[in-house]
Every structure is written in C-alpha cells, then in structure tokens.
Amino acid sequence: MPGILLGDVFPDFEADTTVGRIKFYDFLGDSWGIMFSHPKDFTPVCTTELAFAASISDKFTERNVKMIALSVDNVDDHIFWSKDVMAFNSSTAPLPFPIIADANRKLATLLGMMDPDEIDRDGNPLTARCVFVIGPDKKLKMSCLYPATTGRNFDELLRVIDSLQLTAQKKVATPVDWRPGDKVMVLPNISDEEAAKLFPNGVTTKDVPSGKKYLRYTRL
Incomplete structure (x- = not known):
C-alpha cells in the first residue's frame, strides 16, 4: 500500500488550497511542518479538531512549525466550512492555516492516508485522521493515524514536536x-x-x- 515511512524524504507536490496553489517545499521553506488530514468538511469531530488547532496555531508558530490540513473536499467547501470552524471558537478571523483540496484522492493515496472503513455517500473512501511531522530537511519525523471516530490531541502533538526538536539537537x-x-x-x-x-x-x-x-x- 502506498505510504511514507519514518526517515523517508517527504514528497514535494503542488496542490490547490484555501490560500491558492502551493508547492509544498516552497510553502515549508526552512521550517518544520505538520500536515493533518481529516475525513470530511462539515462534520462534527473534524470541526472541533480544526477549531482547536486554530486556537493554538500561535504555539506552532513559536516552534517554527507551519501547519497545513488536507481532506478530499474541494477548495470552495474548505473555504465555506472554515467559517464554521472559526465560529466554533467564537471568531470571525480567517483560518490561520491552509487546507489542501484533494478531491481526486491522489495525494492522500500517495501518502497512505485513506481509511478503507470510512466511505462517502458515493462509496468512495475518506481520509483518516493522519498526522505527519516533517523536519527542515524534508524528512518524515513522526506519523500517527487515528480513525474517523477519534479526535486527536493537539497538545500531545506539540509535546512530540518539542521532543523532536530537542532530540534533533x-x-x-x-x-x-x-x-x-x-x-x-x-x-x-x-x-x-x-x-x-x-x-x-x-x-x-x-x-x-x-x-x-x-x-x-x-x-x-
């Protein structure tokens, strides 16, 4: 099954996002990166996750970590849904990180993000709750995979990043x-x-x- 393992060089790619088309390496620059996928826009657990991630985005910035999300929805849905996400935090500010649109599931399949047990109304698989942490050397430093029914702990992800950055030095x-x-x-x-x-x-x-x-x- 396609995927990426610890220590592998994370693939560079181009994608449409809520902030326009990006080249992933250009987006990261010399920073660390965290990519987290979610199954579907306009769903309950995903909304709570991205809302919490948005509320602590400054803590990732302090650690020189750029955040980016991904799901199989299109850009228009991402932009529309992001207003709900921020409203969950009682905020009208824009979402502080981009969301990748992967409607054809090409990137999610390449990275091994698909959840075979979660499908949409058309019978297509959805993305699981993946987390990838990428180092400034563009290598995968950490990965974890949650099922659709279990929301992630972003405080734990910050703790892991603190450990990764310390033990790298x-x-x-x-x-x-x-x-x-x-x-x-x-x-x-x-x-x-x-x-x-x-x-x-x-x-x-x-x-x-x-x-x-x-x-x-x-x-x-």
Whole structure:
C-alpha cells in the first residue's frame, strides 16, 4: 500500500488550497511542518479538531512549525466550512492555516492516508485522521493515524514536536510523559566519559535488578 515511512524524504507536490496553489517545499521553506488530514468538511469531530488547532496555531508558530490540513473536499467547501470552524471558537478571523483540496484522492493515496472503513455517500473512501511531522530537511519525523471516530490531541502533538526538536539537537531521548524542563535520558550509545563532557549538569543512574546502568538521566 502506498505510504511514507519514518526517515523517508517527504514528497514535494503542488496542490490547490484555501490560500491558492502551493508547492509544498516552497510553502515549508526552512521550517518544520505538520500536515493533518481529516475525513470530511462539515462534520462534527473534524470541526472541533480544526477549531482547536486554530486556537493554538500561535504555539506552532513559536516552534517554527507551519501547519497545513488536507481532506478530499474541494477548495470552495474548505473555504465555506472554515467559517464554521472559526465560529466554533467564537471568531470571525480567517483560518490561520491552509487546507489542501484533494478531491481526486491522489495525494492522500500517495501518502497512505485513506481509511478503507470510512466511505462517502458515493462509496468512495475518506481520509483518516493522519498526522505527519516533517523536519527542515524534508524528512518524515513522526506519523500517527487515528480513525474517523477519534479526535486527536493537539497538545500531545506539540509535546512530540518539542521532543523532536530537542532530540534533533542533543544526544538525548525523552522519557514517558516528558515535558519541556523535565529530565531527559542519555542515549545508550553514549559512554559515561562522553556523557560527563556533554552534560555539565551531571548524570544520575537509576539502579535496576539487572544491574545494567542504562537508565541515565540528566537535566539540560
């Protein structure tokens, strides 16, 4: 099945959107990017999702992340529906990110976004709730796939982006439920000697029954 895997170079493409025709790489520039698809305009869960995404768009901007949405609807429907989306937030401002029109499902099929269990009135499959995070190097850094019945948690997506951006710069990993400012974990392939040089705030190790010293923490 067509799709894209972690580490793959994300395809460049041209598409019609609510802000006109774009070339994806030109749209991203040197920024990070997040693309999120939804099944259908004028539907309840999708409206709540894009409304919340719009309400926190400044938090993505602060992280140098450009947002873009996608569904199988046409541009006119996207523009009309976006007024409902913003009205959900009691706002008359324009939607702060573009929506890609993919009525022929070409892009969604290429990216592996289709949900075979969700179909429209004509029997055509709809896009699932995909999320792709693309790095400045245009490679896929994170992907996740939700069914149509489950709305996403955009606060969690921000947390993931914080982790991705940190671990792209530092030789660390982030543990379960990590938040910015919490301790991070030293990578297993970093020796104690190298860790002492890399992390001047010190490294602590949690003892476990195996006796192996792999749970090493530091604070950046």
